[in-house]
Amino acid sequence: MRVIAKSTLRAFYDEPNYTDSKSALESWHHEAIKANWQNPNEIKAQYKSASVVGNNKVVFNICGNKYRLIVKINYVAEIIFIKFIGTHKQYDKIDVEEYKMIKPIRTERDYEEALFRVESLMDAEPNSEAFDELEVLATLVEKYEEKFYSIDAPDPIEAIKFRMEQEGLRQNDLVPMFGNKSRVSEVLNRKRKLTLDMIRNLNTQLNIPFENLLGDYRLV
16 A cells, blocks of 8 residues: 655654654554555454544554554555554644645645645545545655655564554464474564564464565674
């Protein structure tokens, strides 16, 4: 799927008070772009702590329940719009405004206006002018974000821990994928590298994208 408004994530985890969210948000982002969700039920199956609000809004719990990541999803267009990331208190202060359609995205102001417009179009029906506008505008935003707001792939171990958190798993639940309990502990504590069999099992059974598991990382 296409993830729009990545700058919202970057701006949040770059803040000194919220750097603890970086690994989890990177993991969520790279899982989302590899996803092919067709409806809210598929999201709930993958993220048991997520809440579905209405037909297209989803609330993800990040770092336990410390932060709320709120997105809007157009399942037909396969576009995820990042509406908000922050604490519960911060979310309560959100005041959404509507903006008109923008010109080509050349500046930060163009970009910000485009994001507001994309959000207003997230309920667009297929085969409508609004839906066509959504797809074109999302492509423009996506290209701009690739240049200025790219998000790094997560550390493989952090990607595993993020999926464990989202599915409520413990180390014992990974034993069938790793072979035995000691290997699970060694991998999660960065004493042992992931093997190809482990990576295949994590991809198949936990739906962690291969790209999130193949990155290099240091042992300690």
